[in-house]
Amino acid sequence: MIRDNQKHFNTLQVLIDAFVILISYLVAYNIQLHLIVRNQKGMLSVEFYMMQLILLIPLFLILYYMFNLYTPKRVQGRRLEASNVFMASVLGTLIYILILYMTHVDDISRQMIFVFTAINIVLTVLERNLVRLALWRIRARGMNLKHVVLIGYSQAAREFIDRVSANPQWGYQVNGILDDSERPGIQYKGVYVIGTIGDLPQLLEENMQDEVAITLGLNEYYKLKSIVAECEKSGVHTKFIPDYGDIIPTRPYTEDLVGLPVVNIRHVPLTDSFNMALKRLMDIVGSLLCIILFSPVMLVAAILVKAGSKGPLIFTQERVGLHNKPFMMYKFRTMEVQTEADEKKGWTSKNDPRVTGVGRFLRKTSIDEMPQFFNVLRGDMSLVGPRPERPQYVEKFREEIPRYMIKHQVRPGMTGWAQINGYRGNTSIRKRIEHDLYYIENWSVGLDIKILFLTIFRGFINKNAY
Numbered sequence: 001m002i003r004d005n006q007k008h009f010n011t012l013q014v015l016i017d018a019f020v021i022l023i024s025y026l027v028a029y030n031i032q033l034h035l036i037v038r039n040q041k042g043m044l045s046v047e048f049y050m051m052q053l054i055l056l057i058p059l060f061l062i063l064y065y066m067f068n069l070y071t072p073k074r075v076q077g078r079r080l081e082a083s084n085v086f087m088a089s090v091l092g093t094l095i096y097i098l099i100l101y102m103t104h105v106d107d108i109s110r111q112m113i114f115v116f117t118a119i120n121i122v123l124t125v126l127e128r129n130l131v132r133l134a135l136w137r138i139r140a141r142g143m144n145l146k147h148v149v150l151i152g153y154s155q156a157a158r159e160f161i162d163r164v165s166a167n168p169q170w171g172y173q174v175n176g177i178l179d180d181s182e183r184p185g186i187q188y189k190g191v192y193v194i195g196t197i198g199d200l201p202q203l204l205e206e207n208m209q210d211e212v213a214i215t216l217g218l219n220e221y222y223k224l225k226s227i228v229a230e231c232e233k234s235g236v237h238t239k240f241i242p243d244y245g246d247i248i249p250t251r252p253y254t255e256d257l258v259g260l261p262v263v264n265i266r267h268v269p270l271t272d273s274f275n276m277a278l279k280r281l282m283d284i285v286g287s288l289l290c291i292i293l294f295s296p297v298m299l300v301a302a303i304l305v306k307a308g309s310k311g312p313l314i315f316t317q318e319r320v321g322l323h324n325k326p327f328m329m330y331k332f333r334t335m336e337v338q339t340e341a342d343e344k345k346g347w348t349s350k351n352d353p354r355v356t357g358v359g360r361f362l363r364k365t366s367i368d369e370m371p372q373f374f375n376v377l378r379g380d381m382s383l384v385g386p387r388p389e390r391p392q393y394v395e396k397f398r399e400e401i402p403r404y405m406i407k408h409q410v411r412p413g414m415t416g417w418a419q420i421n422g423y424r425g426n427t428s429i430r431k432r433i434e435h436d437l438y439y440i441e442n443w444s445v446g447l448d449i450k451i452l453f454l455t456i457f458r459g460f461i462n463k464n465a466y
Helices: 002-034 046-051 053-066 078-102 110-140 155-166 197-205 218-234 273-293 295-308 357-365 372-378 391-400 404-409 429-441 445-458
Strands: 146-151 172-178 191-195 211-214 237-240 253-257 260-264 314-320 326-332 382-384 413-415
Touching (some): 002 110, 078 110, 146 155, 172 197, 211 218, 273 295, 273 382, 295 326, 295 357, 326 372, 382 445, 404 429, 413 445
Parallel strands (some): 172 191, 211 237, 382 413
Antiparallel strands (some): 314 326
């Protein structure tokens, strides 16, 4: 059973982590010994330095546990795991330095400690990715699988099967579905209805399941309490996959109302005052740096626009921003001057005759968007966020696309999660909204930095920018 295997694997993972900490410390010590200039007091003995491992290794392993680094890795993202390794290591280093300060041990090289921390982070992330790769290959061969039975043949069950089928490296084996409405033999992607919910006690007695996933339809939630009670009697791990995943967010925000659990329909991290202020500070600093850095490019673009065709240098257009408030967005003009009615006819199409020769180049390279750095500085926009739309499209999409208006709970951005994933220009608006909602619900400073970094490689040159 996978439950027994997980215990052995966790023990092995702890030993591997301890070994990596040891190697990182020894490497850092040798760097200190041979490369870093010694202070006038000289170095403490080798034995004293090695004795520090008695404190460091348990301290770091405890912090790894506190940062959920010994939970199953089947669906844990690599980025999240690397982030947890980084935070646990930095916190461990700070605690260790505090202990040295409080015990008046001043002769241990602080440089060596910082070198150790950096090496340990790199080696631990590398080691854990190698372990992850090895597990993926083992599971692809049909070993180390987690056996699951689903309770309820619903949309939630089908979506679970879709994701498991698309990610064999997770190692899930769906053994069947129990449902009171569908007859046995009905199947979805090779997963069959094998009986009714009344067969659950017998199925659990066979002790062949690692996990039960409750995927009841909304009209069957009255059965939930008795199913959970039956699963808990058997000791099998049980999870609940709600049949309203299109309503609640992927990471719901819960509150405890004096023992009553309350699930918030939408959790937007950027409604938090601290997060909002931090992102705004990043926008101000980032936009100022970009204005200075790209000023030569913008100067050349301005000369080309003025020389290429008659009309204003900057094109302004009304867009809908934070809290549905309109603002004027800036761009270098890339089209011949048009009437207001012509501008509202529709999006730019491929080989659009309205686009100037210079404008086509500016659009392809996204240089036409650079004046929006001033929108960011003003506070109309952010460096990263959902792209803003014109008012007429907002009115159209709010009726046609569920949850479309949620994007206006944050500032619109120059670039975003949708754009770096290829959804820009004449692409699926529904897919764009899906990516925008993911960004809104999962915002972090790290995600913003990742998007800005990937924009350099995926965002500037775009085949869908006409």
